[in-house]
Amino acid sequence: MNKISILFVVLLVIGAFGVFIIDSTQKEPFEKVQPCDLIDIISQTNKYVTTDELARKMMSDDPTIMLIDLRTKTEFEKYSLSGAINIPLENLADKQYKEVLDQDVRTIILYSNSSDLAVKAWMLTSRLTYKNIYILKGGLNRWVETILKPKEPKETALRTEFEMYSFRKAASYYFGGGSTVGETVIKKKTSLPIKRKKKSAAGGGCD
Amino acid sequence: MKKYLIIIIISIIALTSCTKEQRRFKLTVEEASKQAVDQAYVLSPQLLADILYSGSDLATYKFIDLRNPSKFENGHIEGAINIPFRTMNKNNNCKTFIDQGRVNIIYGESTEQAIFAGFFLQQLGVKNYFIILGSYDFIKNNIIDNYNIYSAHYNPEIVQYDYAKIVSETSGAQNYSAKTKKPTGTATFKRKKKSAAGGGCD
Structure with missing residues (x-):
């Protein structure tokens, strides 16, 4: 009896190990984020940055932000936000970009033409448990609509909307789209690009 | 003797069911990122309108609404069922998504939400679904209530503006288009020019 029970x-132990082995033959046995967790992560974390927030950060030369352009190389070369790094979505999981993305010092902001690619990229990075990653809500299309070509609010609009508008106007001028009709009298609060002071050339000889 | 047999059978059942219960990603992150650009799972507005207006295929399609129950109650696509996004991973809901008998058409309160759900299913290896781009409000206003020529081509990812042109056509303070190759955000250290030593006589 005793022998049988030992057997x-x-x-049982062998069986348990067997199950464990079957388990670990999966493609990524030690993947930290399981499907169930992923849904929770997505629905619980704050993952968006609005175009206004981004504009504010860029205008104050915030050194902690890092922009990542997920579009193709050709699109990136045509136009990109200043300082952005191009990582096409297909190559996001490549090893060479791991160091760029897997860090917790800077705030990474993902963008594409809208938020579509950024949403997918965000999902993949959260599967890889990368931190500090945000999506630019609305992407470049909204960047144009709100920052480069802001619409003037109606006269009946709230004061906050006007304040928002005047900020956007200033931003639009800063980022170079500031031609939209009727120059309004908005004082720019933000720092203008610093003009290099030309030092007067050292007077060479005797004049 | 019988006792042991029963214990073993129970434990084997428990162990095997444990492993089956946990759903895993079919695609690795690498594979998923390669397939992410694929638009095959997006239902075009045109097809959506066909489905909504003809009504004949409704038996094979099932609309799934990812918004909160309160919003769902205020209005939804006819025949849709409500599975709030955060409850997608609950067991019963999982079965709804995996059910092979029909095609699920998923929409949410924003394009982003629908894409999150769609890409999630794609990574699980689920194939019988479509997502609708655009929020429910967009679908309601532009497809159900008032179908127009613009609704047929709705895709937020399409470039809507010539960005470089918008920036360069105007004389803004700075011009960031790539062509002009202005220094980008990363701070470059400006070397201070030392004034050349003034020669001689002043």
Whole structure:
């Protein structure tokens, strides 16, 4: 009797190991984020940055932000936000970009033409448990609509909307789209690009 | 003797069911990122309108609404069922998505939400679904209530503006288009020019 029970226990242990082995033959056995967790992560974390927030940060020369352009190389070369790094979505999981993305010092902001690619990229990075990653809500299309070509609010609009508008106007001028009709009298609060002071050339000889 | 047999059978059942219960990603992150640009799972507005207006295929299609129950109650696509996004991973809901008998058409309160759900299913290896781009409000206003020529081509990812042109056509303070190659955001250290030593006589 005793022998039999020992045998059973041994069998059980072997069985348990067997299950464990089957388990670990999966493609990524030690993947930290399981499907169930991923849904929770997505629905619980704050993952968006609005175009206004980004504009504010860029205008104050915030050194902690890092922009990542997920579009193709050709699109990136045509136009990109200043300082952005191009990582096409297909190459996001490549090893060469791991160091760029896997860090917790800077705030990474993902963008594409809208938020579509950024949403997918965000999902992949959260599967890889990368931190500090945000999506530019609305992407470049909204960047144009709100920052480069802001619409003037109606006269009946709230004061906050006007304040928002005047900020956007200033931003639009800063980022170079500031031609939209009727120059309004908005004082720019933000720092203008610093003009290099030309030092007067050292007077060479005797004049 | 019988006792042990029963224990073993129970434990084997428990162990195997444990492993089956956990759903795993079918695609690795690498594979998923390669397939992410694929638009095959996006239902075009045109097809959506066909489905909505003809009504004949409704038996094979099932609309799934990812918004909160309160919003769902205020209005939804006819025949849709409500599975709030955060409850997608609950067991019963998982079965709804995986059910092979029909095609699920998923929409949410924003394009982003629908894409999150769609890409999630794609990574699980689920194939029988479509997502609708655009929020429910967009679908309601532009497809159900008032179908127009613009609704047929709705895709937020399409470039809507010539960015470089918008920036360069105007004389803004700075011009960031790539062509002009202005220094980008990363701070470059400006070397201070030392004034050349003034020669001689002043």
